[in-house]
Amino acid sequence: MTVAVNRIALNLRALVGRSYPRVVGLQREPSWLLFDTVLPLLGIASYVYIYHGFFAGSEGPEAAARLNALVGFVVLGGTMIAFWLNVLWSMASQLYWEKEMGNLQLYMMAPMSRMALLGGMAMGGMFMTGTRAVVTLLMGIWAFGVVLVVTNPALILAVFFVTLIALYGMGMMLASLYLLYGREAWHLSALMEEPIFLVSGFYFPPAKPLGRAVMLGAAIIPATLGLDALRQLIFPTTALGADVWILPPETELGILLVLAVVFLFLARQSLAYLEKLARREGRLTSRHQ
Amino acid sequence: MTLAVETRQLTRLFKRRKPFFKKAKAEENGGDTLALDKVDLQIKEGELFGMLGPNGAGKTTLIKILATLLLPTSGYAAVAGHDVTGDPFPIRKQINMVSGGESSGYGLLTVRENIWMFSQFYGIPSKQAKAKIDELMHVFGLWEKRNEKVRGISTGQRQKMNMIRGLVTEPSIFFLDEPTLGLDVNASRVIREYIRDWVKKQSGKTILLTTHYMMEAEMLCDRIAIINKGQILACDTPENLKRRIKQDSTFRIEVDALKDMDGFAAIPGVRNFSAANDIAKNTTRLTFILSDESAVSDIMSRVMGQGSRIQSLQKSDPTLEDVFVAMCGRGLE
Numbered sequence: 001m002t003v004a005v006n007r008i009a010l011n012l013r014a015l016v017g018r019s020y021p022r023v024v025g026l027q028r029e030p031s032w033l034l035f036d037t038v039l040p041l042l043g044i045a046s047y048v049y050i051y052h053g054f055f056a057g058s059e060g061p062e063a064a065a066r067l068n069a070l071v072g073f074v075v076l077g078g079t080m081i082a083f084w085l086n087v088l089w090s091m092a093s094q095l096y097w098e099k100e101m102g103n104l105q106l107y108m109m110a111p112m113s114r115m116a117l118l119g120g121m122a123m124g125g126m127f128m129t130g131t132r133a134v135v136t137l138l139m140g141i142w143a144f145g146v147v148l149v150v151t152n153p154a155l156i157l158a159v160f161f162v163t164l165i166a167l168y169g170m171g172m173m174l175a176s177l178y179l180l181y182g183r184e185a186w187h188l189s190a191l192m193e194e195p196i197f198l199v200s201g202f203y204f205p206p207a208k209p210l211g212r213a214v215m216l217g218a219a220i221i222p223a224t225l226g227l228d229a230l231r232q233l234i235f236p237t238t239a240l241g242a243d244v245w246i247l248p249p250e251t252e253l254g255i256l257l258v259l260a261v262v263f264l265f266l267a268r269q270s271l272a273y274l275e276k277l278a279r280r281e282g283r284l285t286s287r288h289q
Numbered sequence: 290m291t292l293a294v295e296t297r298q299l300t301r302l303f304k305r306r307k308p309f310f311k312k313a314k315a316e317e318n319g320g321d322t323l324a325l326d327k328v329d330l331q332i333k334e335g336e337l338f339g340m341l342g343p344n345g346a347g348k349t350t351l352i353k354i355l356a357t358l359l360l361p362t363s364g365y366a367a368v369a370g371h372d373v374t375g376d377p378f379p380i381r382k383q384i385n386m387v388s389g390g391e392s393s394g395y396g397l398l399t400v401r402e403n404i405w406m407f408s409q410f411y412g413i414p415s416k417q418a419k420a421k422i423d424e425l426m427h428v429f430g431l432w433e434k435r436n437e438k439v440r441g442i443s444t445g446q447r448q449k450m451n452m453i454r455g456l457v458t459e460p461s462i463f464f465l466d467e468p469t470l471g472l473d474v475n476a477s478r479v480i481r482e483y484i485r486d487w488v489k490k491q492s493g494k495t496i497l498l499t500t501h502y503m504m505e506a507e508m509l510c511d512r513i514a515i516i517n518k519g520q521i522l523a524c525d526t527p528e529n530l531k532r533r534i535k536q537d538s539t540f541r542i543e544v545d546a547l548k549d550m551d552g553f554a555a556i557p558g559v560r561n562f563s564a565a566n567d568i569a570k571n572t573t574r575l576t577f578i579l580s581d582e583s584a585v586s587d588i589m590s591r592v593m594g595q596g597s598r599i600q601s602l603q604k605s606d607p608t609l610e611d612v613f614v615a616m617c618g619r620g621l622e
Contacts, residue, residue: 010412017409020402021395028397028438102393109356110410111381117410279360282303282353 007113014112018120022090022128036082036132041139044078047203048144068147069239070205073231075140077202079133083167084196084223086129088189091171094121095179095274105285108278114271118175122168148234156233159249162256163226169263170222176270180277200224205244215246222259225252292370293462293495294332294355299364301325301350301519324350326519327364332497334461337488339510340499341613347519348499349388352464355497356386368462382411385460387451389470394450396440400431403439404454411458418457425453429479445476452480456487463487465498469505477505485509503609513609515616522616530612539611540577540585540604545597547573552591554618558584563614572600578607578615 026032051070055063098104107117140146150156178188199207199218206228208215218224229249246252278285305320325347332338340348353359355368357377366373368380394403401422408418426432429449434442442450448468455463465484469477485508488494500506506513507527514524523530537560546566550573553562558581565574577588585602592599 006412013409013412013415017406020406020409021398024402025397101395102391105353105358106386106393106407107410109358109381109384109386110407111378111412112410279358282350282359285358 011116014116015120019124022124069235087171092174118172166222166260172267176274291334297365299328339506339513342516383461385455386464387455389467
């Protein structure tokens with residue numbers, strides 16, 4: 001019993017310890033806040049003005065509701081992009097950077113669970129990115145006059161947090177795989193950026209016209225279903241018609257829960273495999289090997 | 290006698306990775322590296338044990354196996370009584386490691402925060418860890434730098450920080466892989482003095498130190514293993530190691546830079562020799578281990594035959610370096 005408690009205490013401390021650099025990093029580099037909130041707003045603004053262009057000359061409450069929904073989509077999508085980029089560049093690539101910095105072998109030598117290490121990275125990343133995302137969201141809502149209709153806040157929060165867990169679970173899984181690919185991590189991250197912006201519908205309504213196969217592929221990225229559910233819950237479903245959505249939000253929450261469990265399980269398995277490989281071949285934890 | 294570390298016939302082979310796309314040519318299949326070759330070693334609890342060997346001798350590979358970062362290809366290794374191939378958790382709780390030239394940690398954290406973060410991976414309660422960090426910072430003369438960001442401190446200060454990182458978890462067995470590599474005299478002295486006291490003033494603490502600084506090994510270690518090409522050539526106290534070549538004579542000769550040194554080994558009476566060029570002075574320093582002192586005249590003739598002048602000749606008591614030269618036929622530098 002005591003042994004189990006000690007192990008839990010050890011892993012909780014390790015989790016807090018590893019999340020610390022990311023939490024404190026926000027205060028140490030306040031310039032990041034500017035770059036990560038103001039610059040994304042410019043990207044959001046460009047789409048907002050395109051949608052305003054579409055509706056130029058249209059009048060009446062229906063057109064206004066549709067425009068509000070589309071602008072809201074962009075603001076919400078632009079906010080969620082921060083999490084996706086954080087998962088790609090600061091979760092998936094992180095073990096590779098840790099190896100290059102010489103930290104990875106110290107992590108591997110420590111008695112903590114490897115999931116505590118990844119969990120700490122994820123928690124710190126969520127906190128750091130969450131702060132930036134909230135600023136982007138609030139500034140977007142204020143600057144573009146988005147009207148939100150929050151009818152089921154509990155479900156919205158559930159969808160948001162389960163989406164984050166699934167998203168970061170995916171990042172934890174990718175972290176081990178990226179390390180195996182070594183320097184290709186750069187290219188993999190770059191490769192996964194723009195196409196996923198498109199198919200996950202960060203700036204658009206869901207990309208259903210691309211076909212079921214593409215939507216199925218896109219649904220593997222938790223942001224796709226998470227965004228779809230959040231948009232349904234925040235913007236009146238009637239604004240763009242019922243056909244625009246992928247699935248009902250409750251179903252999407254269920255799928256996201258499954259994705260979260262699967263990704264966390266795969267993250268654990270892939271890191272255990274990576275450690276086994278590292279010990280056997282001695283080429284993954286040391287720099288220059 | 291409790292053993293902190295034990296290895297039996299420990300072997301580690303690094304296989305060359307074959308090209309993924311093209312079919313490897315016959316000659317490309319070679320190049321596997323035998324880093325450790327049937328190493329037998331016993332390190333007693335409370336011992337400060339040194340591993341002396343040149344780059345590529347297998348020192349770091351051995352430490353990585355003992356630190357559970359690497360698996361042996363064959364043979365047995367145990368740390369604190371636990372097999373390194375089994376569950377690594379009981380070993381990891383009791384060990385720590387610091388390497389020379391280490392650049393671990395995060396530049397945006399302060400020195401104190403960085404060490405604290407690593408202490409959390411060992412489950413040390415935060416308050417306890419901070420008190421220990423502060424104590425060690427005073428000892429290592431790093432207190433003034435405690436709130437400075439890691440990216441702003443010097444190499445020596447960084448290595449002191451690494452030492453504190455390793456010590457804050459109070460390991461029973463501490464692996465030090467060339468801990469004073471590239472440090473100035475003062476930083477090296479602080480580290481050496483601390484590790485000697487750390488082992489001697491507490492019971493149950495063990496250090497395995499790898500180095501290629503002879504003076505460091507001689508000054509600190511209770512016993513030393515000389516390792517070359519993955520094999521332990523000798524293992525004893527520094528005094529006993531030197532006694533092994535006591536019947537031989539050690540001559541150090543400095544001459545104008547030599548080009549041809551092939552013939553020295555064949556001179557009767559020469560047991561072994563090493564040569565090091567001093568580019569700044571344009572000289573060659575030769576160390577000969579002679580079983581017969583009459584070989585000196587032949588050595589002189591060969592040197593002068595190349596048109597080189599003898600600048601100094603000295604007969605001296607054997608040092609650990611001479612032991613190394615006698616065994617390996619080369620110096621460490």
